[in-house]
Every structure is written in structure tokens, then in C-alpha cells.
Amino acid sequence: MKKVIIIGGGTGGISTAAKLKRExxxxxxxxxxxxxxxxxxxxxxxxxxxxxxxEETKKKMEDLIPDGIN
Ligand SMILES: Cc1cc2nc3c(=O)[nH]c(=O)nc-3n(C[C@H](O)[C@H](O)[C@H](O)COP(=O)(O)OP(=O)(O)OC[C@H]3O[C@@H](n4cnc5c(N)ncnc54)[C@H](O)[C@@H]3O)c2cc1C
Known part of the structure; x- marks a missing residue:
């Protein structure tokens, strides 16, 4: 098992985490x-x-982090 740490949970960080978790x-x-x-x-x-x-553009960060990502 490999450990990956992504610095920054913006568009790039969350997309990368989701793709890695899928694959x-x-x-x-x-x-x-x-x-x-x-x-x-x-x-x-x-x-x-x-x-x-x-306010319509504001989302809780925890709701956007995919399941299974710390
Ligand atoms: C008005 C506007 C309209 C836009 N429209 C579009 C569009 O139509 N289509 C499109 O593709 N793009 C659009 N963009 C651009 C898009 O929002 C960005 O390109 C995209 O968010 C960049 O993603 P990112 O992950 O690089 O950075 P970000 O999404 O900014 O994420 C960076 C993250 O790193 C975190 N961070 C900062 N410092 C640290 C630190 N020291 N340690 C840990 N974390 C840290 C921040 O809190 C943030 O969550 C628009 C941008 C603006 C401002």
C-alpha cells in the first residue's frame, strides 16, 4: 500500500485524490x-x-472530499 499526501484541497487536489482513489x-x-x-x-x-x-458558491469542504480520503 502506498501513502499519498496532497497539499491543498482545491479543484486540483480534490480531482487528483478522487482519480487516484478510483484507480x-x-x-x-x-x-x-x-x-x-x-x-x-x-x-x-x-x-x-x-x-x-x-453564498450560493460556498460549500463545506468536508462535503466535497470524496469518501475514503483522509
Ligand atoms: C471568477 C473566476 C471564474 C472562474 N471560472 C472558471 C471556469 O469557468 N472554468 C474553469 O475551468 N476555471 C475557472 N476558474 C479558475 C478555477 O477556479 C481555478 O483554475 C482552479 O480553482 C485552480 O485550482 P487549484 O487546485 O490549482 O487551486 P485552488 O482551487 O485555488 O485550490 C488551492 C487550495 O490550496 C489551499 N492552500 C493554500 N495554501 C495552502 C497551504 N500552505 N497548505 C495547504 N493548503 C493550502 C487553499 O485553501 C485552496 O483550497 C475561475 C476562477 C475565477 C476566480
Missing amino acids: RSSWDITIIEPSSFHYYRPLWTLVGAGLTNK
Whole structure:
């Protein structure tokens, strides 16, 4: 079993962790992420246009980390 530590649980970190877990399910994968919340930035374009509000772009980080990832 290999151990992988990913620094940063943004778009890149979470995508990489999810892909590795799918392809190497026995690996022990940990994400180190200081923020409790993730903001979905593509939607900020619509926030700027006044079509939605910033709260709509805010998600709890723990809800986005795939199952089986530390
Ligand atoms: C207004 C706007 C609109 C956008 N629209 C689009 C779009 O339509 N399509 C598209 O593909 N992209 C879009 N993007 C770009 C997209 O959001 C970024 O390219 C993407 O989030 C980058 O991913 P990342 O993982 O490199 O960085 P991030 O998603 O920023 O993740 C980095 C993570 O590292 C963490 N971190 C920072 N310092 C440390 C540390 N010292 N130790 C541990 N963790 C740390 C941060 O808390 C963060 O969670 C948009 C961006 C903006 C601002």
C-alpha cells in the first residue's frame, strides 16, 4: 500500500485524490487543506453580474472530499 499526501484541497487536489482513489483503491490518500469552505469560482462570474449571490458558491469542504480520503 502506498501513502499519498496532497497539499491543498482545491479543484486540483480534490480531482487528483478522487482519480487516484478510483484507480488505486488500496492507497492511503490524505489531503491537507486549511480552509473549512470551498468557493465554486466559475459561479462568481454570475455573482459579479448580479444573477446570484456569493453564498450560493460556498460549500463545506468536508462535503466535497470524496469518501475514503483522509
Ligand atoms: C471568477 C473566476 C471564474 C472562474 N471560472 C472558471 C471556469 O469557468 N472554468 C474553469 O475551468 N476555471 C475557472 N476558474 C479558475 C478555477 O477556479 C481555478 O483554475 C482552479 O480553482 C485552480 O485550482 P487549484 O487546485 O490549482 O487551486 P485552488 O482551487 O485555488 O485550490 C488551492 C487550495 O490550496 C489551499 N492552500 C493554500 N495554501 C495552502 C497551504 N500552505 N497548505 C495547504 N493548503 C493550502 C487553499 O485553501 C485552496 O483550497 C475561475 C476562477 C475565477 C476566480
